[in-house]
Amino acid sequence: MNTEDLNFAYKVRHALNEKLDDLPASTTDRLAAARKAAMARKKPHVPVRVTQSELATAGAGGFFSHPFGWLGRMSVAVPLLVLVAGMVGLYQYEQQQRINELAELDAAVLSDELPLSAYLDHGFNTYLEESREQ
Template sequence: MNTEELNFAYRVRHALNEKLDDLPASTTERLAAARKAAVARKKAHVEVRVARTAPAMAGAGTAGFGHAFGWMNRFSVALPLVLMLCGMVGVYQYEQQQSIAELAELDAAVLSDELPLSAYLDHGFNAYIETRGQ
């Protein structure tokens, strides 16, 4: 259906919808019957087209390279998902290693400091650190 036919159909539908209440009952019944017949013809036309193309499409997978590379189509869908999952696991592992390295550096700094460990537990030491930071 080209653009002109589609526009004409829209204009007819719009005109019928505007005057729908003014149409006599016999006309609305005839229009409803015509619509049912048109829908039935359209469904029959679509079913015939599907019935004709289905056998042709069924044989297409076995001819030439279609059947030989069928696994490749499925693999091409799964491969990006697997790569994304591996990338996410890699980023997670990297972040974990970075966190472990930072904590190890902090522990080494605390243990190699001249202050005894009990100083870090003293509440007065926290107050001293806060006032020194200002």
């Protein structure tokens, strides 16, 4: 059976499971007869794989209807959560580094001998550039 056939079978099963309670009794009897006929034509050397949990939740289609369905979902969700937590941690670390750099700059400006008004003077920037060139 190829993947297209399997996908079609899963879609049919899902559609039937959704409307199972709404089906008339005659339709469910015909479906049961068709299943019996299909099982009668089954090759004897091919085992039927139905787990106990699938029998218990037949037609429910809930979160635990497949034995490892929740584990498969968690195998996607956990790495995503780790990635998001790592990104948040990296962002927080970068923000802390930026705060530390600004604090060092503020401390250097405040501890300098020049008054704060000198840094606001446009002529002072020109003086600094000229003194660097010499």
